[in-house]
Amino acid sequence: MRSSDEMMELILTVAKRDERVRAVYMNGSRTNPNVLPDSLQDYDIIYVVSEIDSFREDASWIHVFGELIMVQQPDEMDLALGIEVDVTESNAYLMLFEDGNRIDLRLVTLTKMLEQYGKDSLTVPLLDKDGRLKEIPKATDESYWIKEPSEAEYFSCCNNFLWCVQNVAKGLCRDELPYAKQMFEVIVRADLHQMIDWWIGSQHSYRVSTGMFGKYYKQLLPNELWGLYEKTYASANLKVSFEALTTACELFKRVAQEVAIVHQFSYLEEEHRKMMVYLKQLHMKNVE
Incomplete structure (x- = not known):
């Protein structure tokens, strides 16, 4: 199983190399100081991207993160079921890998990021290419x-x-x-x-x-x-x-x-x- 350091390096390396990805931040239990870390924790990652359509057109891009057991795309499933959802503003890829790691990766546009960034108190900025992520308090579980x-x-x-x-x-x-x-x-x-x-x-x-x-x-x-x-x-x-x-x-x-x-x-x-x-x-x- 890849270590947390290896996974975080991979997540950030992919973001740095892809010009469409402009910022990265993380939510979830890995940002919670009150939670004892373990190998089963998901990586709840948000990529702030310039646009989402190109990611949707070629779904093979997610294989850069590793060999998959399974992937779920809840927003795409909602869309297929006739539920009103704008997948051009926010789109998630929930990925479970053969080594046991899991990344819950959500792509959001800059507009969507500006609406939600920091509202979840368990938010930690990881990468900001354009200086768009505003300063927020240190992560706590106060929202919960x-x-x-x-x-x-x-x-x-x-x-x-x-x-x-x-x-x-x-x-x-x-x-x-x-x-x-x-x-x-x-x-x-x-x-x-x-x-x-x-x-x-x-x-x-x-x-x-x-x-x-x-x-x-x-x-x-x-x-x-x-x-x-x-x-x-x-x-x-x-x-x-x-x-x-x-x-x-x-x-x-x-x-x-x-x-x-x-x-x-x-x-x-x-x-x-x-x-x-x-x-x-x-x-x-x-x-x-």
């Missing part, structure tokens, strides 16, 4: 810090979580595994994650990021809460799935109550109690 909830947001999260756990339970009782799992993972877990985010945020004065899909939970949650979180993942077994659902409810209540205390909100205690009675009845009637 958890935002404090309003009372309405908190209530909505609690209400939706408690309402939707019944749908999961009904799906399990009917042996409708795809429905039950999808309802849990897509709807219920989203609310669970939101509450966990708020709990973690409240413990760090809302100056912390939990990463995409909570990927830093293990580092940010105390062992007891992390242990509960792990148990929210279950097999296809109906009894085990019910237990995971119950555990998710327990975890949600614990973090939600503490978030409520911090922000002087009120948790839906009575609704939670009644829903747990209802879930227990379904569990005993249909699974035991």
Whole structure:
């Protein structure tokens, strides 16, 4: 596997030699001082180019970066699907190489760069041929810090979580595994994650990021809460799935109550109690 130094040298050498590329900057985890580097990190690179059409006309230019396993062009796919997107202003190439390295390379025009450069706090300039990249603060993950909830947001999260756990339970009782799992993972877990985010945020004065899909939970949650979180993942077994659902409810209540205390909100205690009675009845009637 090529080293990070080799990859960065390659990325910049390609840019320096191509007159169409006028500037280069990087986003993503490799710019985040709070993330421990590893070999699986992507290279989130932006090439500021004079125009994009010539790159699109000859797609073979990307092979300069190495032997590919696969490439994805999300903007081109959107265009093919009839989704309105201007690929002449911004166009991405997501490339996975045989040595395990991955470059997520986006081409943007100068106009597009002027609209977005520096708005992501995880931005590091790498090359500027024409002096177009303005001075920006040192990279931090501030753009990704958890935002404090309003009372309405908190209530909505609690209400939706408690309402939707019944749908999961009904799906399990009917042996409708795809429905039950999808309802849990897509709807219920989203609310669970939101509450966990708020709990973690409240413990760090809302100056912390939990990463995409909570990927830093293990580092940010105390062992007891992390242990509960792990148990929210279950097999296809109906009894085990019910237990995971119950555990998710327990975890949600614990973090939600503490978030409520911090922000002087009120948790839906009575609704939670009644829903747990209802879930227990379904569990005993249909699974035991």
